[in-house]
Amino acid sequence: MSTISIPVTKTTQSKLSETDFSSLVFGKSISDHMFVADYQNGAWGDFRIVPYGPMEIYPGNATLHYGQAIFEGMKAYKNEKGEVLVFRAEANAKRLNESAARMCMPQLPESVFLEALKQLLSLDRDWVPQGKGSSLYIRPFMFAMDNYLGVKASDSYRFMIFTSPVGAYYSKPVSVKVETTYTRACEGGTGEAKAAGNYAASLYPALQAQKEGYDQLLWTDGKTHSQIEESGTMNVMFKIKGNLITAPTHGGTILKGITRNSVLQLAKDWGQAVEERFLAVTELEEALKNGSLEEAFGVGTAATIAFINKINVNGKDYLLPEPKPDAFSTRVLSTLDSIKYGEVQDPHQWILTI
Numbered sequence: 318m319s320t321i322s323i324p325v326t327k328t329t330q331s332k333l334s335e336t337d338f339s340s341l342v343f344g345k346s347i348s349d350h351m352f353v354a355d356y357q358n359g360a361w362g363d364f365r366i367v368p369y370g371p372m373e374i375y376p377g378n379a380t381l382h383y384g385q386a387i388f389e390g391m392k393a394y395k396n397e398k399g400e401v402l403v404f405r406a407e408a409n410a411k412r413l414n415e416s417a418a419r420m421c422m423p424q425l426p427e428s429v430f431l432e433a434l435k436q437l438l439s440l441d442r443d444w445v446p447q448g449k450g451s452s453l454y455i456r457p458f459m460f461a462m463d464n465y466l467g468v469k470a471s472d473s474y475r476f477m478i479f480t481s482p483v484g485a486y487y488s489k490p491v492s493v494k495v496e497t498t499y500t501r502a503c504e505g506g507t508g509e510a511k512a513a514g515n516y517a518a519s520l521y522p523a524l525q526a527q528k529e530g531y532d533q534l535l536w537t538d539g540k541t542h543s544q545i546e547e548s549g550t551m552n553v554m555f556k557i558k559g560n561l562i563t564a565p566t567h568g569g570t571i572l573k574g575i576t577r578n579s580v581l582q583l584a585k586d587w588g589q590a591v592e593e594r595f596l597a598v599t600e601l602e603e604a605l606k607n608g609s610l611e612e613a614f615g616v617g618t619a620a621t622i623a624f625i626n627k628i629n630v631n632g633k634d635y636l637l638p639e640p641k642p643d644a645f646s647t648r649v650l651s652t653l654d655s656i657k658y659g660e661v662q663d664p665h666q667w668i669l670t671i
């Protein structure tokens with residue numbers, strides 16, 4: 318594969334020495350450089366890596382008004398040899414293009430995505446924290462660049478990648494509330510795209526739940542609010558009577574989570590029974606009442622596995638015990654970590670070594 322040419326302008330004021338790697342807060346520290354590409358006249362070009370910093374856009378920028386913006390989230394880890402390992406980069410490159418198609422945005426060649434990532438991470442490899450629990454969060458994203466107020470798909474776009482050293486997303490198990498008023502996604506909408514607007518729409522309902530003392534929501538379907546779809550910004554899984562249950566992604570309302578896919582692959586490898594089907598709120602409530610709900614956890618890039626310790630259904634709180642060391646969620650988290658940090662063989666070629 319021919320490598321694309323990416324001119325680099327290095328920073329003259331690295332923030333590395335002033336970054337406290339021992340107390341990383343998710344998304345607060347940003348690494349020194351960013352990748353930028355512009356789409357104009359039907360083609361991507363002007364590839365460059367430059368110091369991370371502000372950029373100029375017109376007040377009439379279409380993204381600010383009509384929200385044509387999509388993003389990805391992925392992570393890089395450092396192994397004991399100091400090599401940088403990126404988890405499932407190709408899957409992210411593919412999903413970005415699926416989101417782009419739904420949002421009327423141009424396809425970005427996967428080779429550009431991957432080459433940009435490799436060159437950016439090579440340059441900023443000192444920003445990848447070493448040690449379990451920490452990683453470099455990678456944020457690729459694309460947005461409209463037309464300076465035009467008519468409502469239409471933009472003709473010009475920008476694609477960028479920047480990175481941020483991070484610690485754990487959630488420091489403890491999370492409490493969730495089944496949401497039956499507001500909706501994250503509905504059939505025919507943009508739920509399966511990683512579109513910025515989906516996250517904007519989730520903020521108000523999430524804030525209401527937080528005011529009531531819950532960390533996040535368990536989203537239900539938009540039509541009947543009778544089936545569980547996702548949790549907060551993550552996919553969600555339940556283990557009931559030995560079966561792992563998670564919502565299917567073919568209906569267009571559920572994000573095709575890469576962590577979700579990885580967990581399901583490991584479940585298959587281990588012979589764990591999986592049901593990709595919607596879990597009814599009534600079934601969840603029943604399982605909470607009769608004690609057959611063994612585990613509940615969110616799965617996403619930022620948190621990997623977020624153990625759920627409290628679920629509110631129809632106004633009543635149910636507590637879940639802490640997952641045991643042999644619980645599926647505990648084992649899957651530890652196996653994923655071992656693969657990501659290069660401690661064990663990578664059975665599905667998920668790792669890209671930089």
Ligand code: COI
Binds near residue numbers: 620
């Ligand atoms: C993820 O965990 O996959 C996310 O997208 C979370 C991000 C919005 C912080």
